[in-house]
Amino acid sequence: MTKRAATGALIGLALGDALGFPTEFNDVPSILAKTGPWREMQLPHPAIVTDDTQMTLALARGMRTATERGPIGPLRLARPVREEFVDWYHSPENNRAPGNTCLKACSLLNLPERDWRDASQVG
Structure with a gap:
């Protein structure tokens, strides 16, 4: 893997983790109530x-x-x-x-x- 690909993978991981952080340990109905459909989720502010x-x-x-x-x-x-x-x-x-x-x-x-x-x- 090139340095560029590794950097991209780590940034993607960090962004996905930040998106999931506010709903960690919640069930699907609770997550949908908080965030709506996942494709419409906004990055939390601040992103953790x-x-x-x-x-x-x-x-x-x-x-x-x-x-x-x-x-x-x-x-x-x-x-x-x-x-x-x-x-x-x-x-x-x-x-x-x-x-x-x-x-x-x-x-x-x-x-x-x-x-x-x-x-x-x-x-």
Whole structure:
């Protein structure tokens, strides 16, 4: 994928996430009552950058770092992705109510005694 295509995909993801944010966890009748038909939905003002978008961008940055270091594989990918998620975990921008599972996973990634190369430590 070219840099341009990746950027477009990430912008599309962020816009879709911002459109869905006001109705997250609502059922279809509630969503239709709030927004009308989906093809007529307007981008909320302000459009919110959600925790899901932030985590997707962290993953993308980690992948970019890994690919800059050579052919991508699990071991080359693990460290930069881990570092991006730990950075996001500590960021003051991480204030959009991420779920407990995400926060717990990032807190575990943050522990220096949990060596990212040892899969037996998962759990």
